[in-house]
Amino acid sequence: MATKIVLASSSPRRLALLSQLGLTAEALAPDINESRHSRETPGRFARRMALSKAKAVDARLGGCDAVLVAADTVIALDDDIFGKPADADDAIRMLSSLSGREHSVFTAVAVGRIGGSFACKLAETRVWLRATTRAEREAYWQTGEPAGKAGGYAIQGIGAAFVERIEGNYPTVVGLPLFEMLTLLAAHGVVVPGAAENGNA
DSSP states (O other), rough: OOOOOSOOOOOHEEEHHHHTTTTOEEEEEOOOOOOOTTTTOHHHHHHHHHHHHHHHHHSSTTTTTEEEEEEEEEEEEEEEOOOOHHHHHHHHHHHHHHHHHHEEEEEEEEEETTTTOOEEEOOOOOOEEEEOHHHHHHHHHHHTSSSOGGGOTTTTTTGGGGGGEESSHHHHHHTOHHHHHHHOOOOTOHHHHHHHHTTTT
8 A cells, every 4th residue: 555645835836746646635724833933044944834734734633643744945146045026026126136046945844754754855946037017027017927836937837937947956946956855755665666776777
């Protein structure tokens, strides 16, 4: 019998990445305080958020026999963190700041069995966006895609038109670092179909 997986997220992108690997998960949105601590680095913030999400959902599922996966993605320009835009002006401000510059995307993933402890790994991918005009940024907002996306863009959607190049792992930018997640899942006996055979080839 396959191990039940619970995803502590309401993100359809993360569910899609799991599905891409042949894994089925039940999604439950966590309710946590997402305020950043003073002097907290973007990487540490992402790790703390992923673990907080895992623990919040774990507390709701006491006694459930399942493996829980939680993740948090942070867009960082220097030491500034860009969250989800509050409105059009905020999204356009973010895209203006990222225009023609390199930024980092940190995604932390936490995995553990319900009622147990959680291990967490952090991945970073560097992203270069090409220079964009205000008209392009405003038109992009009108598509509806930037709303609800950290940094105000989605690399897996129309926002890919702004991406000049990346250095690192693409799924990290989408919101779930697959290599790191699979390493943690393997410790709980969850292996992607075909992975064992491929590893022995």
